[in-house]
Amino acid sequence: MESIVVITLGCAKNRVDSEHLMQQISAAGGVLRIAESLDGLPPTDVCLINTCGFIHDAKQESIDSILTAVAAKQEGRIGKVYVFGCLSQRYPQELAREIPEVDGFFGANDFCDILQALGYTWQAGRAHERVLTTPAHYAYLKISEGCDRSCAYCAIPGIRGRHISQPMEALLQEAEHLAAKGVKELLVVAQDTTYYGLDIYKERSLAPLLLRLTEVKGLEWIRLHYTYPAGFPEDVLELMAQHSKICSYLDIPLQHVSTKVLTAMRRGVDETFTRALVAKMRAKVPDICLRTTFIVGHPGEDKRAFKQLLDFVQEARFERMGAFCYSEEEGTLAALQYKDSISAREKQERYLQLMDAQSGIAFAYNQSRIGKKERVLIDSWDEATQSWRGRSQYESPEVDGEIYLRDVGEAPAWRGQFVDACIECADAYDLQGLIYKDGDYTRPHENN
Numbered sequence: 001m002e003s004i005v006v007i008t009l010g011c012a013k014n015r016v017d018s019e020h021l022m023q024q025i026s027a028a029g030g031v032l033r034i035a036e037s038l039d040g041l042p043p044t045d046v047c048l049i050n051t052c053g054f055i056h057d058a059k060q061e062s063i064d065s066i067l068t069a070v071a072a073k074q075e076g077r078i079g080k081v082y083v084f085g086c087l088s089q090r091y092p093q094e095l096a097r098e099i100p101e102v103d104g105f106f107g108a109n110d111f112c113d114i115l116q117a118l119g120y121t122w123q124a125g126r127a128h129e130r131v132l133t134t135p136a137h138y139a140y141l142k143i144s145e146g147c148d149r150s151c152a153y154c155a156i157p158g159i160r161g162r163h164i165s166q167p168m169e170a171l172l173q174e175a176e177h178l179a180a181k182g183v184k185e186l187l188v189v190a191q192d193t194t195y196y197g198l199d200i201y202k203e204r205s206l207a208p209l210l211l212r213l214t215e216v217k218g219l220e221w222i223r224l225h226y227t228y229p230a231g232f233p234e235d236v237l238e239l240m241a242q243h244s245k246i247c248s249y250l251d252i253p254l255q256h257v258s259t260k261v262l263t264a265m266r267r268g269v270d271e272t273f274t275r276a277l278v279a280k281m282r283a284k285v286p287d288i289c290l291r292t293t294f295i296v297g298h299p300g301e302d303k304r305a306f307k308q309l310l311d312f313v314q315e316a317r318f319e320r321m322g323a324f325c326y327s328e329e330e331g332t333l334a335a336l337q338y339k340d341s342i343s344a345r346e347k348q349e350r351y352l353q354l355m356d357a358q359s360g361i362a363f364a365y366n367q368s369r370i371g372k373k374e375r376v377l378i379d380s381w382d383e384a385t386q387s388w389r390g391r392s393q394y395e396s397p398e399v400d401g402e403i404y405l406r407d408v409g410e411a412p413a414w415r416g417q418f419v420d421a422c423i424e425c426a427d428a429y430d431l432q433g434l435i436y437k438d439g440d441y442t443r444p445h446e447n448n
Contacts, residue, residue: 002045002079004118005033007069008133009062010052012189012225012398014085016142018050019130021111026131028120034133038068045079046118047072051087053159055327062087070101082106084114086159108160109145128174135379137416138185138397139178143171143209147191149228151255152266152334153298153326156191163192165200168209172216179218182416185377186219187396192228194236207235214245220418221377223396225251229277230268237284247393248285253293254278256301257312264300266333271308278316289394291320296354297347298326299338306350313357319365320400321358325351359428366401366426373436376403376421378414387432388414390421401429 004025008018026032035041047069051062062085072078084106088095092105106114112122132139147156148163175186188210190196197205213222222245224236229252240246256262259270269277281288294309301309313321325347328340378390379397387404395401405414405421420436 002118003031003033004046004048005035005041005044006048006050007035007037007065008050009065010050010054010058010086012140012187013142013191014050014052015133016130016140016189017085017108017111018048019133020127021048021050021114022131022133023126023129024111024115024122025118025120027123027126027129028115028118030118030120032131034131038065038072041072041077043077047078047081048114049081049083049085051083051085053085053087053090054155055324055329057327059087066095066099066102070099073101080104082114082117084108084110086156090155090159128170128177130174130178132178132181132183134397135416136182137377137379138187139183140187140189141171141175141178141213142166142189143193143196143206144190148195149192149268150266150333152264152337153295153329153332155329155332158331160191163195163199165196165198165205167200168197168205168212171209172212175213175216175219179216182218184219184416184418185221185223186213187223187225188213189225192226193224194227194232204231204233206233207239210236210239210246211243214243220245221247221393223247223249223393225396227252229254229274232277234280234284237281240288241285248287249289249291249393249396250281250285251291251396252281255293255295256298256305256309258301258305258308261298261301261305261309264334264338265295265298275312275316289319290316291322291396291399292318293322293324294354295324295326296350297342299334299340299342301326301342301350310354310357313354314361317361317365318358319362319394321355321362322399323351323354323358363426363428366428366431369423369431370426372423373420374403374423374433376405376419376433378405378417378419380415388435390414390419401431403431403433405433405435 006018008015052058069081073081080103082104083102085108088105089107095105104117144165146161146163257271257274328335374392376390376392378388380389382389387406389402421433423431423433425432
């Protein structure tokens, strides 16, 4: 049997796609190797690279990975190289012309064609199954494909196409499959999760889906990512406030607050709406942890607009925040209609200023948790610090900080388990604490 390695680049949605494809390969008898990169990879028959084509840095990472695989092929360490995903969906002819050493380029959803190139066929009865590349206790659930939004800066609709919701019953079958494999935390993702259901059920159906997911035996946390402010379904907040299985955590990329910039971005909201939405979220779910992202340097963002954004961040005090410098992407409305007149240096200065303000906010938030008892899901053991690494409902894997819990002597294998912990100290990113057990906080070894 051929040995096949799958390299996945980009977002969690790409990860889910790769996991479905890997299950099909495994079910057909292929020998899979799971790897984060090609570094140190032993000789393999086939290398599949799932690419990202969203912004310049992501595209460059994908191209570098392809070139690395091609070099390994020329050295005889890889037999064939196949490329799929967003980058090859976006630039199929250009890639085939520039990198002819690749044995095949496929689009983002060409799974049947990829399997055919490998000598396999798609097994529809296994469409809900996946080979997990995350730790066994958490997984992502992609509830829809594509996007119907028309954000000026975004290339995704042109790459992934129109929004297509996955039927609720199919998602529940997939969730039950994951729970049966030991998954305890389900992270709900899509290009826009709040749009779910409009195409097939003719109404926003995210809250009904979440409610059904809470009934899946074995799932203990459900975490919501990639929501959209315009048309945000308030019944999701009501469900979050009522149901303990739904984490009090919401990822909602706001991108800006200035009405001038939001209009240029074609986000469908203004400053008044944005401020009111954040206030409503905090009122309906008092302990909510809000994660957001902003774009600095978008066309139309003059110094006054950036000052509005900076003031908003300091006032709203988001528990989690990321930022990006605007990247002009060919084919987008922003590239066609606006001039990218803000220098790279100015964009970087604004980015650093925004992140510096957020650092103090994140530090204060984490400090406010010192002395509190929190439920923590243990992810892994950290040899360097001799600590277990985990997260509360307020931390999402891969994007947020972690809680480090000191080893407790003859402790069980905590990985994948929930424990109660007391937070003892914190910085702007990570926290440290002790596991709460048998009515008291366990203490580390005397010789630690």
